[in-house]
Amino acid sequence: MSRISHLQSPRAQALILLAPAIGIYTIFAIWPMIEVVILSFQRWNGLDADRVWAGLENYRYIFADDPVYWIAFKNTVIWTVLSVIFPPLVGLLLALGLNEKMFARGAMRAIYYLPVIIAPIAVATMWRWMYDPFFGLFNQIMTGMGLQGWIQDWLGDRDVALYSMFIAYIWQHVGFSMVLFLAGLQGVDRSLVEAARIDGASRWQVFRYVTLPALQVTMTIVIVLSTISSLKAFDIVYGMTGGGPAQSTQMLAMWAFTQSMQIFDFGRGSAISVTLLLITLAVVVPYLRWSQKREDAAR
Amino acid sequence: MATVQVRDLKKSYGAAEVIHGVSMDISHGEFVILVGPSGCGKSTLLRMIAGLEDISGGTVSIGDRVVNALSPKERNIAMVFQNYALYPQMTVAQNLGFSLEISSVPKATIRQKVADAAEILGLTSLLDRKPSQLSGGQRQRVAMGRAIVRDPDVFLFDEPLSNLDAKLRVRMRAEIKALHQRLGTTVVYVTHDQVEAMTMADRIVVLRAGSIEQVGAPLDLYDEPANMFVAGFLGSPSMNFLKGELVPGSAARMQLESGETLALAARPEGVVSDVVLGLRPQDMAIDPERGTPAKVMVVEPTGSDTHVLAMIGDTEIACVLDGRPGIAAGEMVPLSFASDKVHFFDPKTEARLTTTGLSRAGAGPA
Numbered sequence: 001m002s003r004i005s006h007l008q009s010p011r012a013q014a015l016i017l018l019a020p021a022i023g024i025y026t027i028f029a030i031w032p033m034i035e036v037v038i039l040s041f042q043r044w045n046g047l048d049a050d051r052v053w054a055g056l057e058n059y060r061y062i063f064a065d066d067p068v069y070w071i072a073f074k075n076t077v078i079w080t081v082l083s084v085i086f087p088p089l090v091g092l093l094l095a096l097g098l099n100e101k102m103f104a105r106g107a108m109r110a111i112y113y114l115p116v117i118i119a120p121i122a123v124a125t126m127w128r129w130m131y132d133p134f135f136g137l138f139n140q141i142m143t144g145m146g147l148q149g150w151i152q153d154w155l156g157d158r159d160v161a162l163y164s165m166f167i168a169y170i171w172q173h174v175g176f177s178m179v180l181f182l183a184g185l186q187g188v189d190r191s192l193v194e195a196a197r198i199d200g201a202s203r204w205q206v207f208r209y210v211t212l213p214a215l216q217v218t219m220t221i222v223i224v225l226s227t228i229s230s231l232k233a234f235d236i237v238y239g240m241t242g243g244g245p246a247q248s249t250q251m252l253a254m255w256a257f258t259q260s261m262q263i264f265d266f267g268r269g270s271a272i273s274v275t276l277l278l279i280t281l282a283v284v285v286p287y288l289r290w291s292q293k294r295e296d297a298a299r
Numbered sequence: 300m301a302t303v304q305v306r307d308l309k310k311s312y313g314a315a316e317v318i319h320g321v322s323m324d325i326s327h328g329e330f331v332i333l334v335g336p337s338g339c340g341k342s343t344l345l346r347m348i349a350g351l352e353d354i355s356g357g358t359v360s361i362g363d364r365v366v367n368a369l370s371p372k373e374r375n376i377a378m379v380f381q382n383y384a385l386y387p388q389m390t391v392a393q394n395l396g397f398s399l400e401i402s403s404v405p406k407a408t409i410r411q412k413v414a415d416a417a418e419i420l421g422l423t424s425l426l427d428r429k430p431s432q433l434s435g436g437q438r439q440r441v442a443m444g445r446a447i448v449r450d451p452d453v454f455l456f457d458e459p460l461s462n463l464d465a466k467l468r469v470r471m472r473a474e475i476k477a478l479h480q481r482l483g484t485t486v487v488y489v490t491h492d493q494v495e496a497m498t499m500a501d502r503i504v505v506l507r508a509g510s511i512e513q514v515g516a517p518l519d520l521y522d523e524p525a526n527m528f529v530a531g532f533l534g535s536p537s538m539n540f541l542k543g544e545l546v547p548g549s550a551a552r553m554q555l556e557s558g559e560t561l562a563l564a565a566r567p568e569g570v571v572s573d574v575v576l577g578l579r580p581q582d583m584a585i586d587p588e589r590g591t592p593a594k595v596m597v598v599e600p601t602g603s604d605t606h607v608l609a610m611i612g613d614t615e616i617a618c619v620l621d622g623r624p625g626i627a628a629g630e631m632v633p634l635s636f637a638s639d640k641v642h643f644f645d646p647k648t649e650a651r652l653t654t655t656g657l658s659r660a661g662a663g664p665a
Contacts, residue, residue, distance in 0.1 A: 194351050195384035199398035199445070200372035209397070213388040 033277075039270035046266050058271035069272065071247050072255040075162060076231065076276075079251060080283075083230035087170050088222045091177025092215075096207075098178070099185045109182070113175035120172065124239025127168035131155050131240075155241050158248040165240050165249055172236075173229070177222050184218030185211070220291040224284055231280050252276045301362035301452040301485060302327050303348065309356030310343055310509075318343055318509045320357065325502075330479050330486045334496040335506035335532070341489045342457055344506070348487060349455050350374050361452055377446030378455040381462060383438045385430040385445075391417075392426040395444045416444040419478070436467045443478065454479075456488040460495065472499055493533050497521070505529050527649040530577050530642060536606065536617040541576040542646060557612025559591060564638035567652035574652065577642035580606070583618035583634055585626075590633025595626055609634060 006012060040058055044051040062069045098109050115123065130137040131154035139151045154164040188211055196206045234253040237243060243250040243258065252272060260269025303325040310318035318340045325331045333341040346352040348359055350371035358365050366374045385394050393400075395416055396409045404412075417423045420440045430438055439459060446454055459475070460468045476499050479486055490496055496503045497517045505512040505520065505528070513525040517533075524530035530538045543561075546552040551566035553576060567574060584590075593609040593616060600606075600623060607618045609632065618634065626632055643652040 189382070189384065191380045191382055191384040192386065194349075194371075195378065195380060195445075196386075196397075197351070198349060198371045198376065198378050199449075200402050202401075205401055209386060209389075213386070 036270045036273050039266055040274045042267050044266045045264045046260070047264075054267055058267040059275075062268055062271050062275070066268070068247050068250055068255055072243075072250040072252045072272075075248075075250060076233075076252045076279075078162065079166065079233060080227060080230045082166055083169065083173070083233075084223055084226050086166075087173040088177045088181075088219075088226055090170065090174045091222070092181050094174065094178045095181035095185055096211075099182060109178075112178055115172045116175040116179075118172070120235035121239045123168060123172045124236045127165075127171075128155065128240050131164055156245055158245055161241055161245060161249045165236060168240065169230075169233070169236055173226070177226065180218055180222050180225075181215065184215045187218075188214040216291075216295065220288070220295075224288060227283055227287075228280060231276060231283075252279075302360075303453055303485060303487060304360040305344075305348070305357070306360070307357035308344070308347060308354065308359065310340070310347060310352065311355045316355075316509070318347075318355075321506075321509075321511055322357075323504055323511065323514060325485060325487060328483045328485055330476075330488065330499060330501045331504060332488045332490060332496040332500035332502075333504045333506060334490055334493060335512075337491055338508075339506040340509040341491075341506050345455055345457055345487060345489045348453075349376055349378050375449075375452045376455055377449050377451040377453075378457065379439075379442045379446055379459045381458040383430070383442040383462075385438060385441055387430055390427050390429060391422060391433070391441050391444075394430065394441055395422075395426075395448050398445070398449050412448050412450075413444075416447045419447065419481070420444050435463050436471060439463065439471055440474075443475070447478075447482070452485065454484050454486045454488075456486065458490055459488075460490070460492075468495075475499065494535065497533065503533075505532060524642070524651060526651055527575065527577070527644045530644070530651070534579060534581075536580045536619065538642070539578045539580065539616050540644070541578065541611075541614055541616075543574065543576060544572055545574055547572075555612060555614060557614055559612050561591060562589075562638075563641060565641060565654045567643040568655050569652075571643075571645075571652065573646050575644040575646050575649075577644060577651075578616070578636050579640065580617040580619045582637040582640045583616070583620070584636070585620065585624055585632050586635035587633050590635040592631050593634040595628050595630045595632055598626060598628055 007016075039051070041054060041056070042051040043054045043057070094112055098105055098112070129135075133139060133151070133153040133156060136154070138154065142148065142150050152160055152164075155161050192210050192214075193206055196210050201209060232253050233251055234257065237249055237251055237254045238257070241249045243254050253276060256269045256272035256276065258269075259272060260266050263269075305321060305323045305325075307320045307322055308318060309316060309320050321340075321344060323331075333344060335341050343352060347354050348361075350366065350369060350373075354367050358367055360366060361374055361376070386397065389397065392413055395413045399409045399412060413426070414423070417426055420443060422437070422440055422444055425433065425437060425441075430441065433441065442459070456475070460471050463471060472495060475488075488495075488499065500517055502514060503517055503520055504514050507528055513520055513529045515523075520529060521533050524533065527540060531540070541555055543553045543555040545566060546554055546560070551563035553561045553563055553574070555561065561576075563576075591611055593611045595607060595609050596615075597608040598605060599608075604622065605620045605624055607620055607624075607626070609616050609618060611634065616634065624632075641654070643654060644650065645652055
C-alpha cells in the first residue's frame with residue numbers, strides 16, 4: 001500500500017483529526033489533574049523553587065484541623081441535594097408547559113433559556129444587587145407592598161445566605177434542564193400517548209406511564225450534569241458572597257481556591273480539590289451504572 | 300358491539316377543509332375498510348371516530364349515542380396503531396392488562412381476561428417478555444390483544460400491517476379476518492393497500508381528497524366501479540384507460556387517439572362520442588386471429604402468470620397473461636381483450652357509463 005492510501009484509511013484520518021485535541025487535553029486537562037494529585041502530597045506556597053514532600057499531612061490537616069473544611073463539605077452536600085432536585089424539577093415543569101401548543105412558545109423558550117448563556121459572574125453580580133438590603137430590588141418591592149416585616153439581609157444573614165444564593169442558581173440553571181427535557185419530550189411517541197388515552201388513562205396516568213418512562217434517558221443526563229455542575233459551584237459563590245458571612249456559604253470548590261490562591265497553601269488546596277474529585281466520581285459513576293442497568297432491564 | 304354512524308362529517312385545519320362532509324353507516328358486526336391514496340383523509344376520519352381529532356362539523360354516533368363530545372375512553376372503542384404503540388417498559392401481560400388496571404378492575408379478572416386474549420392470539424408463552432423482545436408479527440398480535448381485552452364496541456385499525464414484511468402481512472391478514480369472524484365485533488380498518496381492502500372487507504369505502512368516491516362490497520366495486528378513480532385504484536396492475544372516439548353507426552367500433560380501431564362487443568347507452576375505454580390487465584389475451592398488434596416493452600414472469608407491458612400505437616397497455624406465453628421484449632404480439640368486460644367512462648366527469656351488450660360477438664381490429 002502506498003503512503004497516500006495509508007493516510008486515506010478511516011483510522012488514519014480519525015487519528016489526524018483527533019491528534020490536536022488529544023495534545024491540548026493532555027496539556028491543559030489531564031496533566032493539571034495529575035499535578036493536583038501530586039501537589040496534594042506536597043507542601044508549596046506557589047513561589048518557592050522547591051516543593052517539599054509532605055505525605056498525608058495535607059489530608060490530615062483538612063480533615064482534622066481545618067475549621068472550614070467540614071462546613072464547606074456540609075454546604076456542598078446541601079447545595080448538591082437541592083440542585084439535583086429543584087432545577088431539574090422546575091425545568092421539567094417548564095418543558096411540559098412549553099411542549100404544549102401555545103402563544104409565543106418559541107419566545108418563551110428563548111427567555112427561559114437566556115440566563116444559561118449569561119456569564120455566571122454577571123449573574124452573581126446582578127443578584128447581589130437585587131439582594132442588597134437597602135437598595136436591592138427585593139427589599140424595595142417588599143417595602144412598596146407594605147411587607148417591611150419580611151425584609152431580610154439576604155446575603156448577610158448566616159441562616160439565609162446559602163438559600164438566597166441557591167435561588168439565583170436555580171434561575172440560571174433551570175433553562176438548561178428545560179432544554180434537555182424539551183428535546184426528550186420530542187422523542188415521546190405520539191401514538192403511545194394516544195393509545196394510552198384510548199386505554200382510558202387520565203392526563204396524570206399518561207404522564208406516569210408514557211411520558212416519564214420515555215424521559216428516563218434524559219432524566220439520567222440531566223441529573224448527572226446537575227450533580228457535576230453543583231459540586232463544582234464556584235463562580236456564583238465567588239461573585240455573591242465570597243463564602244461569607246462567617247463561612248456560611250463556603251463550599252469545597254471555593255475553599256480549595258481560597259486555600260491555594262489566597263492563603264497560598266497549594267498543598268492543602270490541592271488536597272481539597274482531590275477530595276471533591278473523589279466525591280464527584282463516587283456519586284456519578286454508581287448512578288450512571290445503576291441507570292444503565294435499569295435501562296437495559298427495560299429493553 | 301355496535302353500529303357506527305357518520306353524518307356529514309367535516310374536518311378543517313384553520314381555513315383548509317380536509318374532510319368535506321362524509322356520511323356512512325356501518326352495521327353491527329361489519330368489517331368496513333376505508334381505503335384511498337395517502338392524504339385522502341382516511342386516517343383523519345378514523346381518528347375522529349376514535350376521538351383523537353376534534354370534529355369540525357357533523358356527527359359521529361356509536362350505537363345510539365352521539366359521541367362528538369366524548370373522550371376516547373368514554374367511546375368504548377379500541378384502536379390498533381401502525382407502529383403498535385406498545386408500552387416499552389411493560390411486559391406483554393402488563394400491556395394487555397393496562398386498560399383494565401387503570402380502571403381498577405379486580406386483579407383476578409384482569410388475569411383471566413389477559414389469559415383469554417393471550418390464548419386467542421397464541422401469546423401465552425410470551426406474556427413475560429418486553430415488546431422489544433418480540434418480532435413484528437408478535438407485537439402486532441399484542442396490540443390486537445390489548446384491544447380484545449377491553450371488549451370494546453368497535454375495533455379501529457390504522458394501517459396495522461404496513462410495518463410488516465410481505466409474507467407476514469398475508470398471514471396477519473388472515474388472522475385479523477379470522478379474529479373478526481370469531482369475535483363478531485364491528486371493525487373500521489384503514490389502509491392504503493387495495494389488496495388488504497379487497498381481501499378482508501365486508502364493505503369498502505373508497506376515499507379521495509376528503510370525499511367518498513364509492514361504497515360497496517369488494518367485488519361490486521371491482522366489477523362496477525363508479526368512476527375512473529375507483530376503477531384505477533382497485534385491482535393490480537391498475538386498469539388500462541384508452542382514450543378514443545366511438546365510430547358512429549350501429550356496430551360498436553372505437554377509434555383510439557393513436558389511430559388504431561378496435562371492435563367492441565358492447566357500447567355505452569345513449570348518444571356518446573368521446574369515451575375512455577377501461578380494460579383490466581387480467582382480461583387481455585394473445586389472439587392471433589382477432590388481436591390488435593402491440594409492441595412488447597417489458598416482460599415480467601411471476602411464475603404462475605406473466606405481466607407484460609406493451610404499446611398499442613403510443614398507448615401503454617398492462618396485461619396479465621396466463622402461464623408463460625414465451626414472448627420477449629421488442630416482439631409484436633396480437634393482443635385481444637374479453638370484450639364483454641370492458642368499461643366505458645365519460646372523459647370529462649370520469650364517471651362510468653352504463654353499457655349495453657351487442658349481439659355481434661368477438662372483438663378486435665375492424
